[in-house]
Amino acid sequence: MKVLVIGADGQLGTDLCRVFKGQDLISLTQREIEITDMASVEKAFVKYQPEVVINTAAFIRVDDCETEQDTAFAVNALGARNVAVQSQKVGAKLVHISTDYIFGGEALIPPDGYTEFDNPVPLSVYGKSKLAGEELVRCLCQKYLIIRSSGLFGAAGALGKGGNFIETMIRLAREKPELRVVNDQVFSPTYTLDLASKISQIIDTEYYGTFHITNSGTCSWYDLARETLDVIRIKTPLIPITSDQYPQKAKRPSNSVLRNYQLHLLGMSQMRPWQEGLKDYLKEKGHTA
Numbered sequence: 001m002k003v004l005v006i007g008a009d010g011q012l013g014t015d016l017c018r019v020f021k022g023q024d025l026i027s028l029t030q031r032e033i034e035i036t037d038m039a040s041v042e043k044a045f046v047k048y049q050p051e052v053v054i055n056t057a058a059f060i061r062v063d064d065c066e067t068e069q070d071t072a073f074a075v076n077a078l079g080a081r082n083v084a085v086q087s088q089k090v091g092a093k094l095v096h097i098s099t100d101y102i103f104g105g106e107a108l109i110p111p112d113g114y115t116e117f118d119n120p121v122p123l124s125v126y127g128k129s130k131l132a133g134e135e136l137v138r139c140l141c142q143k144y145l146i147i148r149s150s151g152l153f154g155a156a157g158a159l160g161k162g163g164n165f166i167e168t169m170i171r172l173a174r175e176k177p178e179l180r181v182v183n184d185q186v187f188s189p190t191y192t193l194d195l196a197s198k199i200s201q202i203i204d205t206e207y208y209g210t211f212h213i214t215n216s217g218t219c220s221w222y223d224l225a226r227e228t229l230d231v232i233r234i235k236t237p238l239i240p241i242t243s244d245q246y247p248q249k250a251k252r253p254s255n256s257v258l259r260n261y262q263l264h265l266l267g268m269s270q271m272r273p274w275q276e277g278l279k280d281y282l283k284e285k286g287h288t289a
């Protein structure tokens with residue numbers, strides 16, 4: 001099975017390449033494929049003739065999407081379209097990566113988390129552009145898997161963000177006398193190596209459609225920072241604050257927990273708790289022995 005990973009040097013892309021190592025893997029970075037350019041995508045697909053395509057490429061800087069709306073839609077919606085069109089043309093199975101931020105604006109938040117069957121109402125340009133990308137994938141490619149995840153952390157760090165939340169917390173905790181962290185946004189943090197392994201399992205099935213895949217359990221950004229500093233034994237005081245006390249350009253969901261309902265319905269195993277993923281991540285990064 002010939003697998004093409006787009007965004008191969010990104011946070012998730014790097015771990016996907018680790019998981020698929022030893023198989024027939026083609027890993028492409030933005031230097032080799034520009035997803036906003038149909039000709040560039042077509043050229044790569046004609047050259048490599050992939051059987052499975054995993055598209056992790058996105059413009060992920062949520063606040064910058066508010067002011068750089070054209071780029072957000074060009075990459076997250078039209079880029080997704082270009083990959084879907086070319087996947088359909090070569091008959092490949094397309095795995096498209098999406099986000100919990102397509103939710104948040106609904107009148108009622110489901111108490112057990114959003115399922116794949118809930119209707120999304122995004123709050124931000126990032127969320128809207130990612131939802132538009134999903135819709136194009138559904139229309140244009142027959143054999144698709146849309147995988148929504150949340151709060152990614154992986155050893156490579158998010159290229160688009162210049163790192164990830166955990167590394168930022170560790171750095172700031174070493175530099176500052178105290179940290180103030182938002183405590184009223186709840187989600188499920190997810191270790192990209194766990195996500196990549198689960199994606200490889202689902203690819204091996206005949207299941208298609210939309211999947212929510214996150215580590216188990218939920219927490220706030222404050223809880224995630226608390227657990228991180230506790231595990232690596234940094235004593236810097238952490239102060240919980242509200243989103244109002246930390247204004248950002250883009251509105252974030254107060255609760256974007258994704259219930260991994262398809263995995264449940266299909267009798268597939270759920271992912272391990274996020275705290276276990278975090279421990280392995282901190283070890284991998286050399287923060288613990």
Ligand SMILES: NC(=O)c1ccc[n+]([C@@H]2O[C@H](COP(=O)([O-])OP(=O)(O)OC[C@H]3O[C@@H](n4cnc5c(N)ncnc54)[C@H](OP(=O)(O)O)[C@@H]3O)[C@@H](O)[C@H]2O)c1
Pocket residue numbers: 006007008009010011012013029030031033034035036055056057058059060075079097098099100130149150151152153157158159160161
């Ligand atoms: N990070 C999160 O917390 C999070 C949460 C939920 C869902 N997601 C989704 O998960 C996916 C992966 O996120 P990530 O954290 O791994 O992000 P990342 O580290 O920024 O990786 C994204 C990759 O896409 C590439 N890319 C960006 N624009 C491109 C373009 N126009 N053409 C080709 N390649 C392009 C980037 O290359 P350059 O760096 O060279 O531009 C990078 O390699 C995204 O679809 C994102 O929406 C992320």
